[in-house]
Amino acid sequence: MILAVASGKGGTGKTTVAIGLARAAAAEGRTVLFLDCDVEAPNAALFLHPEWEEERRVGVLLPEVDPEKCTGCGRCAEVCAYSALAVVNGKVLLFDDLCHGCGSCMRQCPEKAITERLHTTGSLHAGRAGAILFARGVLDVGRAMAPPVIRELKRWKLGGAGGPGRLAVLDAPPGASCPVVETLRGADRVLLVTEPTPFGLHDLEQAIGLARDALGLPVDVVLNRADEGDDAVERFCEKEGIPVVLRIPFDRKIAEAYSEGIAPDHAVPEVGRAFRDLLLVLAGREGG
Numbered sequence: 001m002i003l004a005v006a007s008g009k010g011g012t013g014k015t016t017v018a019i020g021l022a023r024a025a026a027a028e029g030r031t032v033l034f035l036d037c038d039v040e041a042p043n044a045a046l047f048l049h050p051e052w053e054e055e056r057r058v059g060v061l062l063p064e065v066d067p068e069k070c071t072g073c074g075r076c077a078e079v080c081a082y083s084a085l086a087v088v089n090g091k092v093l094l095f096d097d098l099c100h101g102c103g104s105c106m107r108q109c110p111e112k113a114i115t116e117r118l119h120t121t122g123s124l125h126a127g128r129a130g131a132i133l134f135a136r137g138v139l140d141v142g143r144a145m146a147p148p149v150i151r152e153l154k155r156w157k158l159g160g161a162g163g164p165g166r167l168a169v170l171d172a173p174p175g176a177s178c179p180v181v182e183t184l185r186g187a188d189r190v191l192l193v194t195e196p197t198p199f200g201l202h203d204l205e206q207a208i209g210l211a212r213d214a215l216g217l218p219v220d221v222v223l224n225r226a227d228e229g230d231d232a233v234e235r236f237c238e239k240e241g242i243p244v245v246l247r248i249p250f251d252r253k254i255a256e257a258y259s260e261g262i263a264p265d266h267a268v269p270e271v272g273r274a275f276r277d278l279l280l281v282l283a284g285r286e287g288g
């Protein structure tokens with residue numbers, strides 16, 4: 001199973017849940033891959049302490065125009081869906097940070113004036129955290145394009161990782177924008193972590209709009225700090241027919257463990273048991 005753990009906003013406990021599930025599955029002897037796809041702030045390694053074994057640089061293929069061949073026809077700018085190209089006074093201008101490296105401009109240039117060059121934007125790292133295979137992407141400081149780094153991370157390590165008896169946990173970036181879409185694409189199901197507050201509900205609605213409504217993925221909800229706030233999230237989930245599969249009460253020991261880089265389920269055994277139970281629930285939903 002490929003399970004993406006996401007949240008509409010940061011600070012809900014998403015990474016705590018992702019780590020807890022990975023550790024619970026590994027403790028049961030399952031083959032577990034953990035992918036930290038939050039490439040702008042990858043912090044799961046602070047809790048899982050992997051020993052790094054591999055590293056590689058990644059980026060996007062940017063178009064490069066040969067001015068000797070270019071006639072300034074403007075076809076490349078017309079076909080660019082991301083407005084990354086403009087033709088001004090017969091010269092092609094490229095806005096690097098908008099380019100997705102899709103190659104359309106190169107294929108459509110009637111003069112064959114465009115080639116591609118690799119523009120590195122981040123790095124990938126992989127290793128082992130005990131029995132867990134761990135990999136993460138890291139976007140270079142000052143770069144704006146997280147999706148290509150996430151795409152390369154998944155391409156590098158995800159193949160076959162969600163097969164029978166295996167669990168791949170994808171720790172998604174917070175929010176509901178392009179990096180989250182890139183992370184969720186291809187997942188078998190999505191676990192949305194939220195908290196019982198008006199902000200939690202608002203951001204959960206956006207995340208459901210993306211995961212369930214736009215991408216068509218099965219969705220479950222984890223309610224963190226479930227004994228605080230109000231019951232609006234519970235009522236919303238009931239109305240929408242979305243199962244709340246785990247409720248984690250506020251526990252000062254969990255917050256302290258998090259601040260010290262200790263996996264919360266390690267510090268609070270009941271949390272570990274709750275994650276093992278959650279794995280059974282999710283396996284039941286997948287039919288195996």
Ligand code: SF4
Nearest residue numbers: 070071073074076109
């Ligand atoms: S499509 Fe080719 S020839 Fe036309 S402006 Fe772009 S690079 Fe130049």
Ligand code: SF4
Nearest residue numbers: 080099100102103105
């Ligand atoms: S590679 Fe794609 S995104 Fe980049 S400039 Fe060309 S058409 Fe636009």
